[in-house]
Amino acid sequence: MGEDKNKKKKEGALHVNKGVEQPASINEDALRKFRKRRKPRYTLEQYVDGILNGERTMLGQAITLIESSRGEHMEMAQQIIERCLPYAGDSLRIGITGVPGVGKSTFIEALGTKITASGHKLAVLAVDPTSERTGGSILGDKTRMEKLAADPRTFIRPSPSGDSLGGVARKTRETVVLCEAAGFDTVFIETVGVGQSETSVHSMVDFFLLLMLAGAGDELQGIKRGIMEMADAIAITKADGANRDKAEMAQKEYQKALHLFPPPESGWTTRVLTCSALRDEGIEKVWETIHEYIRFVRHNGYFTQNRRQQAKYWMYETINQILKDHFYHTDFIKELLPKFEKQVLEGQKSSFMAARQLLDRYHKK
Ligand SMILES: Nc1nc2c(ncn2[C@@H]2O[C@H](COP(=O)(O)OP(=O)(O)OP(=O)(O)O)[C@@H](O)[C@H]2O)c(=O)[nH]1
Ligand SMILES: [Mg+2]
Structure with a gap:
């Protein structure tokens, strides 16, 4: 994926007219x-x-x-x-996900300002592998996080850019370490709930919050069942004005739907809440629920067990990442790849054979 992007960048930047001498690339x-x-x-x-x-x-x-x-x-x-x-490890890591427009930024502003007002230091990070939004996803909507952006107790950092999801997630995971060492005791990691990134974020946080809209037609709004299964709490956003009743109905529906899921490993019962970030209603309750959860999992040992499992997961993720990066960034492999790709496309070589030969060459280098 990342490789394709780089290729596109190289080829697509300038159009070369035939017959026009190109300037030296000095x-x-x-x-x-x-x-x-x-x-x-x-x-x-x-x-x-x-x-x-x-x-x-x-x-x-x-x-x-x-x-x-x-x-x-x-x-x-x-x-x-x-x-x-x-000096790291001593923070509460909270993942926040939800479809575009569900109200993540507004929610983070509302909850974040409460957290910092009570003396905590908050880092807000993002995992957003889609390049169009990168750089803009968090800082771009400074207007939605106006108070937080100006708060000396907050550190806001947009998603690392120009990389595969694996790379972006690993970098964010490493960034958490530095934020904790810098004394940030609460870390929010935001991600858009439309793809694979939730799984990555889920594997680096202690609590996973899913924000959902009420009555947006499709009952599950394209939020995959797997994502709902990962959530430690679901908050129905924008529960204000005419939307309030709908939010409460959705709350009941989701609570019922969750009963059909297998019980989570933590032993915790997933909560469904409603909130309005604009009216500042229900936000406190979400924060209390997070703390209730943390007390629960600290008591039954899941907190530590989960962090250890996550550390193991990231060890393998990092190995995979480094091996892959090294392979694709090796000069002669970069040269050979298009040739092999062509042969596979033209049916001259099987994909298995091509992969095998490239890896053999790589190992013999
Ligand atoms: N009525 C109401 N509107 C809200 C609430 N929270 C957010 N909104 C509105 O919903 C829209 C989207 O909110 P954002 O906070 O930008 O949503 P987001 O999930 O960060 O969106 P992306 O960054 O695009 O993924 C904005 O117009 C907000 O003003 C709320 O509690 N009540
Ligand atoms: Mg946003």
Whole structure:
């Protein structure tokens, strides 16, 4: 997926007219060399000290290294994470998902301002692998999160961009570590409930909140059953004005529907709530429910068990990711791929054979 995107970028940027001599690519090369040489801006000590002091700018700079694809940056990012790990883990990680327009940003603003007003430090991150929205998904709707964006107790960071879902999710997972080391005791991870990203987010949070609309025609609004199964609570949004009754009806329906699902591993009974972020109604209740859940799973041991399982999951995810990245970024593989692809497309080689041969060449390199 990521590879296709890169390819498109290269081919689609400029149209080359036949017969017109193209300028030498000296500038490109010079630029590339300059970029390659650019070292991380600060020393490891400076990054780590800044983060542990809770400096938001330093935190932001370090996250930029996590998101970078330059070797030196990645190396430095890993060292920073390593040094921050002993100070991480001490936050409440909450995943928030829902279809576009369900009211995620408005909800985060309403709940977030309450959380920071009670003295907590909140980090708001996003996992959003669809490039069109990237960069804009969180910061773009600053108007919906006006108070939070200006709140010194909040750190808001849009989704890392230009990568596959696996890459985006892993980077966000690493960003959580730095946020926690910087003293953020509550972390929200927002994702749009339309694809695979919920599963990734679910595997990095302690509590998973699904926001849903009432009476939007289709009963389950294209929200897959699997996503409802993952939710520790469902909140029906926009329960105000004429929508209020509909929201309460939906609440009953979903509560009933949930009975048909297998009981979750945590032993918790999924709650269905209603809220209005605009009117600030029911928001407090959602927060109380989250705490009730945390007390419950801390008591029965699921909290720790779940975090350990997640750590294991991310170990394998990271291995897969690194192996895959390394393979696709190896120069001779990049050269061979189009040739093999062509042979497969033309039926000269089976896909299995092509894959096998490429991997053999890769291992022998
Ligand atoms: N009546 C009412 N409208 C709301 C409420 N919360 C959000 N809205 C409106 O719903 C629209 C979408 O809200 P957002 O918070 O931007 O929704 P979102 O889920 O972040 O949307 P995307 O970022 O596109 O995924 C906006 O016009 C909001 O003003 C609410 O509690 N009541
Ligand atoms: Mg939004």
